[in-house]
Structure formats: C-alpha cells, structure tokens
Amino acid sequence: MAGVGLSSRLEGGDHVQSVESEKVQGVLSRLVTLEPRDLCNEAIVEKCRATRDLRSCGRIVEHSLNSCNHASLCAECVQRCDVCPICRAPIRSFGTPVRTRLYEDCCRAGMIRSRPGGATDADGHPNADVRRLWSFFDIALEYGLVSVIHHYVSDVCMDDMAVSSNATVSLLLDGTVVKDWCRRTLSHIIWNLHEIYGLGSAQMRYKEAQMGRFSALLLGLSEVLESLEGPYVNESSAPIIELQQLIEATRRVSQHLDVMSWCARHNFLEDLQSSHSSISEWRLAVKNRKLAATDRAWHGNIQGVRTDTDVRTSTLFIEDAMSNAGFGEDDENAFIWETLELQHLRQTTTLSSWRREGVGVMSNLHASGMLYPPESVRAAVDLIFLEASSDLILAKKAIFLYYLFDRHWPGTNNDWKSILDDYVVTFGISRHAMLESFVFFLLDEADDSALEEACCLLPEVVSSTIHPKVPRVLLERKRPFAALDVLRCSDGIGDVRFSGSAKNDEVSQLEDAVTAVRVRLECGLLTDAYLYQRAYISRIKSIEPKQSVLKSTGMNQHGSRDWSYEMESLVEEICWLCAEKCLVAQMIELPWDKDEERVLLNCLMNLATKDPCSSTGSLMVMFYIMRCRNQEAYLVHKELLAIEKTFLEQCKDMERNEIIKNICVQRSLLVVVRVCI
Ligand SMILES: [Zn+2]
Ligand SMILES: [Zn+2]
Structure with missing residues (x-):
C-alpha cells in the first residue's frame, strides 16, 4: 500500500x-x-x-x-x-x-x-x-x-x-468511501497479522508491541464501522448486510488477536506438559466421556418428557456450550471467510475449509469428534475465536478456559494454575465464571476424583443461574444429596423460568422439573417431591393467561400451556419411583387432588397389571378405603380379581401363583371387613 x-x-x-x-x-x-x-x-x-x-x-x-x-x-x-x-x-x-x-x-x-x-x-x-x-x-x-x-x-x-x-466531491461525501476504507484497512491488518502469526510461537513473542498496536487499530476500526451502521442497524439491504459482515469480521480478528497475544506471551503453552500424552489419546478420552455420559443417563420409566427417550444420548457440557455458541452449525457469515480473507489468520485447515470442501453437515463434526478437542493450542484459538459469532465472546472465553482445564487437570505441579490465573485476569473473567468452567469440565470427566473435586467446588458455584444440567448430572452420577444442595441453593431451579429465551424452553423446564422430583425421591424426600410437583403445576396454571403471547412453542391450540400433560409426567414419575423404592404405601397417604389421583391410580393399575405379585393392587384398594370411598374400592377389587384370574390361568409358575392367591385372599378379607360391613 x-x-x-x-x-x-x-x-x-x-x-x-x-x-x-x-x-x-x-x-x-x-x-x-x-x-x-x-x-x-x-x-x-x-x-x-x-x-x-x-x-x-x-x-x-x-x-x-x-x-x-x-x-x-x-x-x-x-x-x-x-x-x-x-x-x-x-x-x-x-x-x-x-x-x-x-x-x-x-x-x-x-x-x-x-x-x-x-x-x-x-x-x-x-x-x-x-x-x-x-x-x-x-x-x-x-x-x-x-x-x-x-x-x-x-x-x-x-x-x-x-x-x-x-x-x-459527491463521491467523497458518500459513506461508501468510508466503508471501503475500513475494508481495505482490515485487509491490510489481516495481512500484517498473517505475517506475524506465520513466524511461529518462538518468534511471535517478540512481536507483542506490534500485536498490541494492531489490537488498538482494530478497536478504532470497529468504532468507525459501528458509527456507519448506526442509523441503519435494523435494515437489511445489501450494503448494510455487507457492512455488518465487515463489523463481524473486524470483531473476530480483534478477539482472536487478543488471545493470540496472550498465547504468544506464554509461548503457546509449549513449556507446559499437557495431561494428555497425545491428541489421539485425548480424543479417545473425550469419546469415552461421552460414552460414560450416555451410559449413566437416566432412562425414565415413563414415556415422560417430550424428548425421544428411547434413543436419548447424553451430551457433555462442552458439546452443549459449543453448539449453543453456534459451533458446528453453518456459519451464516461464511462470506467473511471468502471475501475478507479471514482464513489467512488460521494456521491449519479447520471448519471453514471443510465447509468449502463440502465435508458433510457441520453437526456431524461433534459426533466424529472433529470439533473437540482441537489438535493444538493454536488450533483451539483459531477454532474458538475465528468461528461462530463474535457476540458470544463470553461463552468463547469460557470454552477456551474449559479447554485449558482439560489440557492440564490434574497436572503434576501447579505451574498451569498460575497461567490459568493469568488468563482469567487478562480477560477479566470473574472467579465465579472460572469455577463454573472448571466444574463443567470436572462433571464431564468420567474420573471419580474429578467428581469429588466438582462436589467440593459446587458451593462456590451455585447460583440461580447455574446450568440446569448440573443437578441432573450429579443425580446420574449417584450424588443425589449434592444435587439436592444445588437445587436448594439455586433457589427455584427447575421452577418455571420466565426467560423464554432457550430453545424448547417448555420441554427443558419440564425436564428440569422431572429432575427435581427425581432428586428428592432419591434422597428419600417423598413429601418434598410431592410439594414440589404441586408448586410447579400451580405456577404453570397461574401463568397461563399471561403467556398466550408465547404461542409459538409448545402451546396447545388454545394458546395456553398444557399443564395437565406436565402434571401427568411428574405424578407418573413419582409413582414409578415410589413403586421402585417400595414407598407406595406412604405415597397413597398424601393428599392428592382429583386430577393427580386420576393419573396416580391409572399408573398404579398399570403396575398391578404388569406384576400381580406386588402389593400395588391391594394398596390401590387401601387408597379408596382410607378415603371412605368403599364403592370404588370394591370396583377396583373386582377389576383386580379379573386380572389375577387371567394371570393364574396363564402362569405355570407355582410359586408365583401361590403369592398371587395369597394376595387375593388377604385383599378379599380387607374388602369384606372394611367395605362390606
Ligand atoms: Zn478564491
Ligand atoms: Zn500554475
């Protein structure tokens, strides 16, 4: 130039x-x-x-x-x-x-x-x-x-x-002249950075001053671009879109540069021993984490939550974080790679080159493990800070932090901790956000010592905004009491959240509520679970009229939320878990209302039909007797007799038949004594 x-x-x-x-x-x-x-x-x-x-x-x-x-x-x-x-x-x-x-x-x-x-x-x-x-x-x-x-x-x-x-003169007076200048300046900066990045990690650290200067230029450039966009921010004409892409590119180059400078200062962590011996070993570890997560996933007894329970595979926190940030989706700003030459900032071929070569759908990259872990620190910086929208810079910094934890935990000495502290300070990450990243990593890691460490850190991390998956994972990893602590400290998690921002908000709310019920039952807190279910449903009922604006997702035809479905899911969950834990006798004593009772008895009848050897049928009769509804008790008794009769005719197992006969006799006595007299 x-x-x-x-x-x-x-x-x-x-x-x-x-x-x-x-x-x-x-x-x-x-x-x-x-x-x-x-x-x-x-x-x-x-x-x-x-x-x-x-x-x-x-x-x-x-x-x-x-x-x-x-x-x-x-x-x-x-x-x-x-x-x-x-x-x-x-x-x-x-x-x-x-x-x-x-x-x-x-x-x-x-x-x-x-x-x-x-x-x-x-x-x-x-x-x-x-x-x-x-x-x-x-x-x-x-x-x-x-x-x-x-x-x-x-x-x-x-x-x-x-x-x-x-x-x-009129050419000079037009905003296009400024936009073109921005574009040319960005292109020059990219080429200069390309040369610096090409020097390799050893030489790059001597270029710190220059990198700092480019960082300042990029900030100035974004300011200019934003002032150009100012009055047209909501327009979508071709020149404005081009301008917005220019802004996006400038921000990404700038964010990427800041992390590159930090890495250069620390020699791209080459002096720090990674806790993984090789990238292939690391990839295998991530794959195993994923398998472990799928294995331990709680497959509900109920048809339950509106997701595909049958083929449900669990995701890791890192996967969620990356797909929320838009990694693995087609970058809507693919343009900026082509025209604004962002690819020159990258060391290796990553997403966008695959994209250009048409290597399948991006979401498959998760499955094939191509997205995480990146093969080197440099590749991680390129991937995280050049791909996906610059608006999500906070999430990106947290993802990089997760990567660093993964790279070094537990480590043989504490060198890595001071470098991580430096990262946190340099990028103004709060202690809370840092610990959150750490806990997410520890909960993903299949190792038991990681789980221990996560549980120790949890009290510092819990807040009302904590990831709703945390209690679920704790439950799945057999730490119901830790999960309960999180639920209680986070004050209303699994409660009806009004944000409405997340995808499938209603579905995830119900999932969280089911988790909350499960955690309480796993901790043996039946009444708590019951009260939780009550409170959750009554809150949903109360928001019905106001929420009609949110018609778009998960609402029934009348524009209100289908609370009866959610109530069914929760009550069935309680019922099945109580049956599993032999708590049915206690369960029927709770003051269920009419709607709940219908679900509950339906569920109990299913259980009794499946397994006449259990006491479930008799407990159903007890349910009515306790409430002085003898007529209904008698009808259920008769229905059960019919079921038992067919079962006895078909079953050749003498032992089981004896048990059923016994149950039958006892219940008949009960009915005679309590109902017929
Ligand atoms: Zn003159
Ligand atoms: Zn002259």
Whole structure:
C-alpha cells in the first residue's frame, strides 16, 4: 500500500518515534480542528487554474490562498497573479498570501511517505482524491483520533444536505468511501497479522508491541464501522448486510488477536506438559466421556418428557456450550471467510475449509469428534475465536478456559494454575465464571476424583443461574444429596423460568422439573417431591393467561400451556419411583387432588397389571378405603380379581401363583371387613 501513512507505520515501529515531531503535532491539531466538510476539500486534488502561454497551467496545487481559501494557484503562478482565478479576490490583501494544504503538511511531516502517482495505486482504486482522504483516515486511526472519522461520518456522510454537483466531491461525501476504507484497512491488518502469526510461537513473542498496536487499530476500526451502521442497524439491504459482515469480521480478528497475544506471551503453552500424552489419546478420552455420559443417563420409566427417550444420548457440557455458541452449525457469515480473507489468520485447515470442501453437515463434526478437542493450542484459538459469532465472546472465553482445564487437570505441579490465573485476569473473567468452567469440565470427566473435586467446588458455584444440567448430572452420577444442595441453593431451579429465551424452553423446564422430583425421591424426600410437583403445576396454571403471547412453542391450540400433560409426567414419575423404592404405601397417604389421583391410580393399575405379585393392587384398594370411598374400592377389587384370574390361568409358575392367591385372599378379607360391613 504505497502512499499512505498507515503502511509506513505498519512496517516499522521505530519510525514512529523519529517523526514524532512538531510537524506531526501540527498536522494532528489541524486534523482535529478541521470541519469535516473541509477535510473533504483538503482531500481533493486541485490543479492550477492560472493561464500560462495561452493555456491552463495545470500543475498540482500544494497551497491554498489565505484570502479566499481556494486552492487555485500553484506555487509559481501565485507569484505572478494578483487575484484568485476562481473568485477574483485580491491575493495580497493581508499578510502571507498562502498556506500549505493539509495533505502537503502530512507528506512533509513524514506521515505519508510517497504521493499517489499514476491513475491507479496498488489498491486498484482509481481515484487520487479518495486515496488522499483515506490517508487522512489512516493518520486519524493511527494516532487515536477516531473522532475525526466519526465526525466525517456523522456530519458529512449521514447528512442529506451535504451534496455536490461535482462528481468527485459527491463521491467523497458518500459513506461508501468510508466503508471501503475500513475494508481495505482490515485487509491490510489481516495481512500484517498473517505475517506475524506465520513466524511461529518462538518468534511471535517478540512481536507483542506490534500485536498490541494492531489490537488498538482494530478497536478504532470497529468504532468507525459501528458509527456507519448506526442509523441503519435494523435494515437489511445489501450494503448494510455487507457492512455488518465487515463489523463481524473486524470483531473476530480483534478477539482472536487478543488471545493470540496472550498465547504468544506464554509461548503457546509449549513449556507446559499437557495431561494428555497425545491428541489421539485425548480424543479417545473425550469419546469415552461421552460414552460414560450416555451410559449413566437416566432412562425414565415413563414415556415422560417430550424428548425421544428411547434413543436419548447424553451430551457433555462442552458439546452443549459449543453448539449453543453456534459451533458446528453453518456459519451464516461464511462470506467473511471468502471475501475478507479471514482464513489467512488460521494456521491449519479447520471448519471453514471443510465447509468449502463440502465435508458433510457441520453437526456431524461433534459426533466424529472433529470439533473437540482441537489438535493444538493454536488450533483451539483459531477454532474458538475465528468461528461462530463474535457476540458470544463470553461463552468463547469460557470454552477456551474449559479447554485449558482439560489440557492440564490434574497436572503434576501447579505451574498451569498460575497461567490459568493469568488468563482469567487478562480477560477479566470473574472467579465465579472460572469455577463454573472448571466444574463443567470436572462433571464431564468420567474420573471419580474429578467428581469429588466438582462436589467440593459446587458451593462456590451455585447460583440461580447455574446450568440446569448440573443437578441432573450429579443425580446420574449417584450424588443425589449434592444435587439436592444445588437445587436448594439455586433457589427455584427447575421452577418455571420466565426467560423464554432457550430453545424448547417448555420441554427443558419440564425436564428440569422431572429432575427435581427425581432428586428428592432419591434422597428419600417423598413429601418434598410431592410439594414440589404441586408448586410447579400451580405456577404453570397461574401463568397461563399471561403467556398466550408465547404461542409459538409448545402451546396447545388454545394458546395456553398444557399443564395437565406436565402434571401427568411428574405424578407418573413419582409413582414409578415410589413403586421402585417400595414407598407406595406412604405415597397413597398424601393428599392428592382429583386430577393427580386420576393419573396416580391409572399408573398404579398399570403396575398391578404388569406384576400381580406386588402389593400395588391391594394398596390401590387401601387408597379408596382410607378415603371412605368403599364403592370404588370394591370396583377396583373386582377389576383386580379379573386380572389375577387371567394371570393364574396363564402362569405355570407355582410359586408365583401361590403369592398371587395369597394376595387375593388377604385383599378379599380387607374388602369384606372394611367395605362390606
Ligand atoms: Zn500554475
Ligand atoms: Zn478564491
């Protein structure tokens, strides 16, 4: 990029100090005080309009006249002319006749190295005026005077009154000129970073100062882009979309650069022994974690939760986090890879190259383990910070942290802990967020000592916003009391959350509620489970009218939430678990309401039909007797007798038949004594 200040700055840092002189200061103060519209005028190349030898002189004008501000005469012609050829004002009416134009000043201060020569420059932009304006922007960006560009955007580009009949002027007044500058500047920064990143980890650390400077340039650039987007933020015309993609690309390059700088400072953790001997061993470990998670997943007795319980595979926290952040989905900004050359920042081929080569659907990458773990620290940085939307930077930082924990836990010494602390401090991650990442990793890790450590850390992590999967995993890993602590501390987890932001919100709420019920029953807290179910359903009933706006997901035709389905799921869950834990006798004593009772008895009848050897049938009769509903008790008794009769006819197992006969006799006695008398 010959001809602009930025390039000289990009190439040599030493240069910066040597030209930091009075001249530079003069230019900068001129730049700041200039009216935006005058900046445009200063950018325009003017040719001398004096007449020489019967034709126009035509030399480039380096000065403007003090009398009328016109840049109309070259240095030579100004000596012999008395009036301005444009406005006829007398030139020498007061003091010095001329002053240097801004562009000349910049060249003389060494802020612009060479002047634009021929018809086009290296950027292929045909217009010298545009290039001069860009030079001013370069200088403003370089010296932290982004406000100059801001003003240009807001006072000139956004101003409908700022128009000109002159084609060159109106070109300069258009916002496209600023956008194109942003795009070119981003491209230059990417190429410079590409060279630095290409040096390898050992050399990169000596480039820290330069990387820091690019980081500042990128921040300034995003500010300019945001001011361009400002009034059009909700529009979706092609130029605005292009602008938004430019913003997205700038942010990603910037976020990626920040982490690259951090990594360079720590030599890409090459001095730190990973706890995995090789990447293939690590991949296998992740695969095994996934298998373990699927194995231990709680397969409900009920048809239950509206997900596909039969083929339910468990996911790891890292998988959830990555797919929530949009990894493994087609990047809607694929454009920025092609046009804005983001791929030059990457060391190895990752997602986008697969995407281009058409390697299947992205979500399959999870299954094939291609997404996590990345093969090296550098690959991790590239993957996490270049792929997926820049809006999710917090999630991305947490994912990288998870990766670091995974890479080093438990470790033989504590070196890695201080590096992790440095990461946390550098990127302003809260202690809570850090521990959360750590706990997620520990809960994913199949090892029991990891589970122990997670349980120790939990009290520090629990909050009302904790991941609802935490208690579920604890339950599955046979830590119901730890799960109960989380549920209680998190104050209302599995409760009806009103956020409405998550996908399948209603389904996940019900899943959380089922987990809450299971945890309580696993801890032997039957009454608690019962009360929880009650409270959950009554809250859903109470939000019914208000929630009709959320018709889109999971609502029935009437626009209200189908609470009876959720109630059924929860009561059935209680019923089945009580049967499993021989708590049916206690369960029927609870004060069930009419709706619950219907579900409960239905469920008990199913159990009794499946296994007449159990006491379930008799307990059903007890249920009615306790409530003095003898008529119903008698009817159930008769129904059970019929079931037992068919069972006895078919079953050849003498022992079982004896048991059934016994149950039958006892229940008949009960009915005779309590009902018929
Ligand atoms: Zn001239
Ligand atoms: Zn004039």
